[in-house]
Amino acid sequence: MSKVTFTKKMTAMAIIGTSFFAFSCSSLKGGNTREAKATINSTKTDVPGSGTISFIQKQNEVEMKLDLNFPAKANRTVAVHIHEHGDCGNAGNDAHGHxxxxxxKHGKWGSSEYHLGDIGNVQLDASGKGSLTIKTDKWSVGTGNTNDVAGRGLIVHDGVDDYVTQPTGNAGSRIGCGVIEAAKK
Ligand SMILES: [Cu+2]
Structure with a gap:
């Protein structure tokens, strides 16, 4: 009899253990992280450039780190958005709208109304390099939820986002594009 009781206890413990593991993965408790990134390439031969962007989710917070290098845009400000489709075809236009x-409504990140893709303007230095960091609980990474950045397109524009013009911010043509992909587990 004691042997049977022991087996039942072990089974119950295994079920509890499995449930806890599944729960902790989906809610990202503890040290679990989800990551996505994109390599940004120039969409125009006359405006060479490159960049990287990464998104790391820890619990409910996502940290975005963006680095740009567009020498032709030195000392200028360029707009950066997440666009709907993770497709850089047709010189970035296949990424569609924000x-x-x-x-x-389109607007400045953190203002009363803005797109989840409205990352905003990035100032480039004398060599054309610029970077930006955002920490937010508005995005998720690799969750499949409606606020998941994975599978979207990252667009760098030729001009400045005025944060007012609907729905584009009048940010000009597309000079850079990257597909945001979730890191393989
Ligand atoms: Cu855009």
Whole structure:
């Protein structure tokens, strides 16, 4: 009898253990992270450039790090957005419009209304390099939820986002593009 009781206890413990593991993965408790990144390439031969962007989710916070290098845009400000489709075809135009799962107006990140793709303007230095960091609980990474950045397109524009003009910010043509891909587990 004691042997049977022991086996039942072990089974119960295994079930509890499995449930806890599944719960902790989906809610990203503890040290679990989810990552996505994109390599940004120039879409125009006359405006060479490159860049990288990474998104790391820890618990409910996503940290975005963006680095750009567009020498032809030295000392200028360029707009950067997450666009709807992770497709850089047709010189970046296949990425379509701004990613806007909340059906909001275009605006400045953190203002009363803005697209989830409205990363904003990045100042480039005398060599054409610039970077930006955002920490937010508005995005997720690799979750498949409507606020998941993975599978979207990262677009660098030729001009400045005025944060007012709908729905584009009048940011000009597309000079850089990258596909945001979730890191393989
Ligand atoms: Cu854009």
């Amino acid at each position: 990613w806007n799962p909340t059906n909001s």
